[in-house]
Amino acid sequence: MNKMILLLGASLLSPAIFAADWQALPSEAPAPSNNPTSAAKVELGKMLFMDPRFSSTGTVACNSCHNVMEGGDDDRQFSMGIHGKTGGRNAPTVWNSAFASTQFWDGRAASLEEQAKGPVTNPVEMGMPNLEEAFARVKAIPGYADAFRKAYGSNDAMTIENAAKAVAAFERTLITPNSPYDQFVKGNKKALNKAQQRGMKKFAELGCTACHSGAAFNGPTMPEGQGFFAKFPTFSGSEYDTRYELLKDNGRYEVSKNDTDKNMWRVPTLRNISLTAPYFHNGAVKTLSEAVRVMARTQLNKELSDKDTADVVAFLDSLTGEFPAIAMPRLPGKAGETTVN
Amino acid sequence: MNKMILLLGASLLSPAIFAADWQALPSEAPAPSNNPTSAAKVELGKMLFMDPRFSSTGTVACNSCHNVMEGGDDDRQFSMGIHGKTGGRNAPTVWNSAFASTQFWDGRAASLEEQAKGPVTNPVEMGMPNLEEAFARVKAIPGYADAFRKAYGSNDAMTIENAAKAVAAFERTLITPNSPYDQFVKGNKKALNKAQQRGMKKFAELGCTACHSGAAFNGPTMPEGQGFFAKFPTFSGSEYDTRYELLKDNGRYEVSKNDTDKNMWRVPTLRNISLTAPYFHNGAVKTLSEAVRVMARTQLNKELSDKDTADVVAFLDSLTGEFPAIAMPRLPGKAGETTVN
Numbered sequence: 037m038n039k040m041i042l043l044l045g046a047s048l049l050s051p052a053i054f055a056a057d058w059q060a061l062p063s064e065a066p067a068p069s070n071n072p073t074s075a076a077k078v079e080l081g082k083m084l085f086m087d088p089r090f091s092s093t094g095t096v097a098c099n100s101c102h103n104v105m106e107g108g109d110d111d112r113q114f115s116m117g118i119h120g121k122t123g124g125r126n127a128p129t130v131w132n133s134a135f136a137s138t139q140f141w142d143g144r145a146a147s148l149e150e151q152a153k154g155p156v157t158n159p160v161e162m163g164m165p166n167l168e169e170a171f172a173r174v175k176a177i178p179g180y181a182d183a184f185r186k187a188y189g190s191n192d193a194m195t196i197e198n199a200a201k202a203v204a205a206f207e208r209t210l211i212t213p214n215s216p217y218d219q220f221v222k223g224n225k226k227a228l229n230k231a232q233q234r235g236m237k238k239f240a241e242l243g244c245t246a247c248h249s250g251a252a253f254n255g256p257t258m259p260e261g262q263g264f265f266a267k268f269p270t271f272s273g274s275e276y277d278t279r280y281e282l283l284k285d286n287g288r289y290e291v292s293k294n295d296t297d298k299n300m301w302r303v304p305t306l307r308n309i310s311l312t313a314p315y316f317h318n319g320a321v322k323t324l325s326e327a328v329r330v331m332a333r334t335q336l337n338k339e340l341s342d343k344d345t346a347d348v349v350a351f352l353d354s355l356t357g358e359f360p361a362i363a364m365p366r367l368p369g370k371a372g373e374t375t376v377n
Numbered sequence: 378m379n380k381m382i383l384l385l386g387a388s389l390l391s392p393a394i395f396a397a398d399w400q401a402l403p404s405e406a407p408a409p410s411n412n413p414t415s416a417a418k419v420e421l422g423k424m425l426f427m428d429p430r431f432s433s434t435g436t437v438a439c440n441s442c443h444n445v446m447e448g449g450d451d452d453r454q455f456s457m458g459i460h461g462k463t464g465g466r467n468a469p470t471v472w473n474s475a476f477a478s479t480q481f482w483d484g485r486a487a488s489l490e491e492q493a494k495g496p497v498t499n500p501v502e503m504g505m506p507n508l509e510e511a512f513a514r515v516k517a518i519p520g521y522a523d524a525f526r527k528a529y530g531s532n533d534a535m536t537i538e539n540a541a542k543a544v545a546a547f548e549r550t551l552i553t554p555n556s557p558y559d560q561f562v563k564g565n566k567k568a569l570n571k572a573q574q575r576g577m578k579k580f581a582e583l584g585c586t587a588c589h590s591g592a593a594f595n596g597p598t599m600p601e602g603q604g605f606f607a608k609f610p611t612f613s614g615s616e617y618d619t620r621y622e623l624l625k626d627n628g629r630y631e632v633s634k635n636d637t638d639k640n641m642w643r644v645p646t647l648r649n650i651s652l653t654a655p656y657f658h659n660g661a662v663k664t665l666s667e668a669v670r671v672m673a674r675t676q677l678n679k680e681l682s683d684k685d686t687a688d689v690v691a692f693l694d695s696l697t698g699e700f701p702a703i704a705m706p707r708l709p710g711k712a713g714e715t716t717v718n
Contacts, residue, residue, distance in 0.1 A: 324713030372665030
């Protein structure tokens, strides 16, 4: 299902192609035919996304690690789940995740719907023994029964699948259009300053666009479930391999056990990248400028000057979009009773 | 400063006084003269309140334990701070905390401003070594500098005191007026059903109002900094003392070391009490009906019938008010850098 596409640097692509390929971010994300978006479904999904009571301790919500008030992540190298436990990968941003054709760093979930169920039972994340037990808490709250009824128009709608669909529907609203870059691409030539324009040109000339193409800068548009992966490091042997332990985690190989998947990673979006430090699958690089240097060296076999690095960083900074206003949901409870215990 | 008032049951008060004493919740809370509320200050305070990055791990915000999307608390017996650590007291609701004349269960903070600084350096809560280090993170974020400037009209406004003032200003907006009870008191006699009206009468007759009086049901209006405390259990010796370990925590004595403060506690608000299980300073009681039975026995030396208990619970349920809409703040960051590390 997850067809792998391997791109090795920019050698096949000409600057002319780069120049033609700049795309603005759509203001809406497509929804799958079996999960059409509705306001009531989005509201339910937002409630579930923000609610920590479906973790074993009652302290970890989706939003704990994918904080929509920040960059859609958590400012940490590795997220902290229940009882202060940590995993081994950096939390990807939830913003614009609707434009990714697979989910998780290794692309192991084919859809947002599938992804939504993963962290609930991950022992270092929300730590529930199984989805049924988590969902039993949802079912015990009368206000959630109402919200499911509104979202799905049925009294029998309280299912784990429908919960996951609602979370996915909410996530499809998490889109940040109209960044300075988008304004520039749409014709406002003053939207980017000189450094940002130089950085944009450099970004294409260097070959970053070989992988980071498309409206979300995460590769070509793929059918849902088909991932776009790249080997990182493509050019191994640099000082960065050891300094940032780039070869420690086998990436997609851990899921597929195919040798060709060793150190293969889903190409992440660069949208709002200024807001999502630290960087890479292992969160080992703390600054965006260092991340740019590492990428140039390990993916394109190039050493960047300080000026070029600064220009590319300035360009990347222009990918920070406009965040839609989000009203806090009211999280319903059981009158006079706890939900977690 | 914290003058102590001791009330032992209802013996001094007549039913007529109870009947006259029903008060609706004001829709605004008074602000101290040295911290007038403004929209910009509230917005800054909301940002700080919601931002987990000022805890040592970057995972615990004020809102983690005082979740404004829930009952202003966290559905847990003891809140969970950094690294899964827990303390020994139940998180009081932040909703309507503006109507409390002292803060914390033991009243050790004289104001919301003073309270706001406590959890930041508590080793089992936000766990920062000192306020200065926490505030250094705030200061390093350009977006916060803007927010302080807007709130205080000065470039020199980035101080710990002003941060605490902003948080307090936000908390003063967390008021839930117009509950069924409030509507009833204002003249809508249909706002409470028969069970709730019976419960209201019983609540007064039993003597609950001896302590739980006033608009917030947390005692008479006191000057800021002067607490209204009660001994719990007042009538010790019941089975509840051991079952719920009621004598284990010395309460206000732990702060004052005055023998007369042993097992003295701030009288908590009953507003939205249906939403804030589990109950009491140690969160040992999981249901509101059991909390009502325990209170009747330990504070009033009375055994309640199941019907009276249900009626009082129905009345308490009518104290759930209307929660104002809150827009999620955008939490600014350092471009291309981490805040937490």
